[in-house]
Amino acid sequence: MDSLVEQHTVLVTGGAGYVGSHACKALALAGFRPITFDNLSTGNRWAVAWGPLELGDILDKGRLTEVCLKYRPVAVLHFAASALVGESVVAPAIYYENNVIGTYNLLEVARQCGIELVVFSSTCATYGIPEHVPIRDDAPQQPINPYGASKLMAERILADYDRAYGMRYATLRYFNAAGADPGGEIGECRAVETHLIPLMLESVLDKRPPLCINGADYPTPDGTTIRDYIHVSDLADAHVSALRYLLAGNPSISCNLGTGVGYSVLNVLTAARSVIGRDVPHTFGPRRSGDPPVLVADAKRASVQLGLSMARSASIEQIISDAWSWHCRDVRAEL
Numbered sequence: 001m002d003s004l005v006e007q008h009t010v011l012v013t014g015g016a017g018y019v020g021s022h023a024c025k026a027l028a029l030a031g032f033r034p035i036t037f038d039n040l041s042t043g044n045r046w047a048v049a050w051g052p053l054e055l056g057d058i059l060d061k062g063r064l065t066e067v068c069l070k071y072r073p074v075a076v077l078h079f080a081a082s083a084l085v086g087e088s089v090v091a092p093a094i095y096y097e098n099n100v101i102g103t104y105n106l107l108e109v110a111r112q113c114g115i116e117l118v119v120f121s122s123t124c125a126t127y128g129i130p131e132h133v134p135i136r137d138d139a140p141q142q143p144i145n146p147y148g149a150s151k152l153m154a155e156r157i158l159a160d161y162d163r164a165y166g167m168r169y170a171t172l173r174y175f176n177a178a179g180a181d182p183g184g185e186i187g188e189c190r191a192v193e194t195h196l197i198p199l200m201l202e203s204v205l206d207k208r209p210p211l212c213i214n215g216a217d218y219p220t221p222d223g224t225t226i227r228d229y230i231h232v233s234d235l236a237d238a239h240v241s242a243l244r245y246l247l248a249g250n251p252s253i254s255c256n257l258g259t260g261v262g263y264s265v266l267n268v269l270t271a272a273r274s275v276i277g278r279d280v281p282h283t284f285g286p287r288r289s290g291d292p293p294v295l296v297a298d299a300k301r302a303s304v305q306l307g308l309s310m311a312r313s314a315s316i317e318q319i320i321s322d323a324w325s326w327h328c329r330d331v332r333a334e335l
Helices: 017-029 063-071 085-089 092-112 146-165 198-205 230-249 263-275 300-307 316-328
Strands: 009-013 033-038 052-057 077-079 117-123 168-174 176-178 211-214 229-231 253-257 282-285
Touching: 009 017, 009 063, 009 085, 017 033, 017 077, 017 168, 017 230, 033 063, 033 211, 063 092, 077 198, 077 230, 085 092, 085 146, 085 263, 085 282, 092 146, 117 230, 146 168, 168 230, 176 316, 198 211, 198 263, 211 263, 230 253, 230 282, 253 300, 263 300, 263 316
Parallel strands: 009 033, 009 077, 033 052, 077 117, 117 168, 168 253, 176 229, 211 282
Antiparallel strands: none
16 A cells, blocks of 8 residues: 555545545545545435545534544545536525535634645636636636636635645646446436436436437537536546645645546537437527536646546546446436
8 A cells, every 4th residue: 555645534525425425436445544524415325435424514613623533634625515507596695605604614624623635626617708718727717607606715715724824725626527437336316417418318218308408509519518528537536646746745736627628518419329329318498597608628737737647538438338337227226
C-alpha cells in the first residue's frame, strides 16, 4: 500500500449520492478509508459499501463536529449539495441554504477540528453562458441560475479560508457526470432524475414516459443543447488525484473536469441507438430555464497538474454502455 495514503481517513459529505459513492469506491481502492456523511435525502443507503455511514446534515454543525472528532479525518471530500438547475430557479432559498450555509458550516467545523484539506465538488454552471468554448479554467464566472451562483459563493468561501486560515483546497468544476461503475456495483439511481442518459435509458426500458427533450431551438447545429460528458468513474478517480495532490503539499487549485468534446442531445440519442440497438422514444418540449446552449471544457490544467487521463470518458458509447448495464439490472427491484 502507498505509504502516503496508508491509514488516511477521509470524510465524504454526500457519499451516498451518485458521484460521492463512486468516489468512496475509488478512495477505498486507493487505500483510503472513506467515512460517508449523508442525510439520505437524495442518496442511497445501499450505495455506502466502502466504509461507515454517519447520518447527518451539513446544516447541523453539532453533528458534523461529533463525526469529525470521532474519526479525525485528514481531509474532506465535499459533495453534499442541492444540484438541480431548474429547481434552483424556482426555489433559490434551498440552494443558498444547503450549498452556501452548509459549506460554511462544514469549513468552520473542519477548521475547528484541525482539518486543513478540502476537495470541493463544483460545477461548470459557475461559468454561466461562456464567452468562448471550450471553457478555460480562468474564464469569467457569471452564473445564470441560483445553483451555479451558490457553488460560486462556496468557491469564494474556500478561497478566503485558504488566504486567512491556510485551508488548502482543490475545486473541481465538472461538466456532465454520466455512466456507471464498470464493475456494476453502483450507478445512477435517484428519486428525482434530471440527467439525460438515465432518463433516456429508463424510457427505453419503459420505466418512465418517452424522453422529453427540453428545447430544439438553441443556436447549435441541430437545435439541442451540447454538453461535455465525463464518465463518473473518471470523476471519482479525479477526486482521489486531487486529494493526493493536496496531501503532497501542493497549493490550492481550481480546474475543470471534462473531455473537451461536446455532444448534442440528439447526438447522444444516436449513440444510444448504436449501443443498445433500439430507438429512444422522445418528444420535444420548451427550453429549461437556466440552460446555456453549449458547455464544453478546456481541461488542460487538470490533465497537467493532477495527471488525469479521463480514459473512460473518451467514448460516449462506452459511457452509455456502462449506464445501460447498470439500468438493465433494475436495481430498485434488487434492493
